[in-house]
Amino acid sequence: MTIKRRDFLKAMGGALAVGTTETQAFQREAKEMPPQAVGMLYDSTLCIGCKACVAACKQANDHPAEIIPEHQEWNEGTWDSAVDISGQTLNVIKSYQNGDLSQKDREINGFAFIKRHCLHCVDPSCVSVCPVSAMQKDPQTGIVSHNPDACIGCRYCVMGCPFSVPQFDYTTPFPQIHKCQFCNHLQAQGKLPACCDVCPTGASLFGDVRELKEEAKQRLAAQAGDSYEFQRGKLGGDRPSHVAEIPKYQQHLYGDKESGGTQVVYLAGVPFDKLGLPTNVPDYSYASISEGMQHTIYKGLIAPAALLSGLMFMAYRNRNSKDEEDKS
Numbered sequence: 001m002t003i004k005r006r007d008f009l010k011a012m013g014g015a016l017a018v019g020t021t022e023t024q025a026f027q028r029e030a031k032e033m034p035p036q037a038v039g040m041l042y043d044s045t046l047c048i049g050c051k052a053c054v055a056a057c058k059q060a061n062d063h064p065a066e067i068i069p070e071h072q073e074w075n076e077g078t079w080d081s082a083v084d085i086s087g088q089t090l091n092v093i094k095s096y097q098n099g100d101l102s103q104k105d106r107e108i109n110g111f112a113f114i115k116r117h118c119l120h121c122v123d124p125s126c127v128s129v130c131p132v133s134a135m136q137k138d139p140q141t142g143i144v145s146h147n148p149d150a151c152i153g154c155r156y157c158v159m160g161c162p163f164s165v166p167q168f169d170y171t172t173p174f175p176q177i178h179k180c181q182f183c184n185h186l187q188a189q190g191k192l193p194a195c196c197d198v199c200p201t202g203a204s205l206f207g208d209v210r211e212l213k214e215e216a217k218q219r220l221a222a223q224a225g226d227s228y229e230f231q232r233g234k235l236g237g238d239r240p241s242h243v244a245e246i247p248k249y250q251q252h253l254y255g256d257k258e259s260g261g262t263q264v265v266y267l268a269g270v271p272f273d274k275l276g277l278p279t280n281v282p283d284y285s286y287a288s289i290s291e292g293m294q295h296t297i298y299k300g301l302i303a304p305a306a307l308l309s310g311l312m313f314m315a316y317r318n319r320n321s322k323d324e325e326d327k328s
């Protein structure tokens, strides 16, 4: 006689019932933003879709142009036409288009741009699921970086990221994970992340995350049509700003709460789901649940002990019934 799957699951369930049945009750405390957290405010309404940031990102990170198969015949080697982030493209500008496209940042008969790359989560799932600590979050700046020498290519980070950011590059003999590391090599030299450095309108604005969030909330609080001074490069930096009208924003700062908060935050005129950002992401990080669950289950080894006892009891019972069968 063998252990039935139902009996096994019952034993598992019994062990887990030592804790609680409510998943969120397992949640550990949310992580705080690091003290010198750096980040980016991407304001979609300021983005003109020039893709200077995409080219600068490639240059700064030594990535080749990516030509999609449909474009290969007529522009091979002359134009980067990546349609999404990939192992060769850490940052991409995508567009939303509707109807006659007559007005920017309007949902109906309009168009808008959106920039996609790593959001440098405050409590990153990619770091939590990595079994060899190849994904790390800097305790001071909060930059989430990947160490290719430690990576074993398990791709847990690819599955764990709620924003589908880490990309596994299958096109090379030694496949690797790639994602935006916030140009930490440039920041170490006192330079700006390449995308923020080249952005002509300040749509990609670098700075202290807390200050960037304040700036974003100030823009949200202003009246549409009000004249406003938009900064470029770095918030509080010395580049000349430009004055423009406050657009009709969606009254939401994306990344303020999503997944426990992110260090890259977004403003937009078109609903975020239309721009392709996931809007079903909870306000807590997946890491806070999975790590909380692990700690609860293993607390004092009570649950594993209960599970082990259950399994031993079933094995003992099965063994006894087999002996009885042999005797008869």
Ligand code: SF4
Binding pocket: 118, 119, 120, 121, 124, 125, 126, 127, 144, 160, 161, 162, 163, 164, 165, 166, 179
């Ligand atoms: S967006 Fe994804 S890859 Fe970037 S830090 Fe968050 S979980 Fe990690």
Ligand code: SF4
Binding pocket: 053, 056, 057, 058, 060, 061, 090, 091, 117, 179, 180, 181, 182, 183, 193, 194, 195, 196
């Ligand atoms: S911070 Fe650097 S790596 Fe990240 S998207 Fe910008 S240019 Fe690319």
Ligand code: SF4
Binding pocket: 046, 047, 048, 049, 050, 051, 052, 053, 054, 093, 113, 115, 195, 198, 199, 200, 201, 202, 203, 204
């Ligand atoms: S450089 Fe600035 S304006 Fe141009 S596409 Fe990038 S974010 Fe938009």
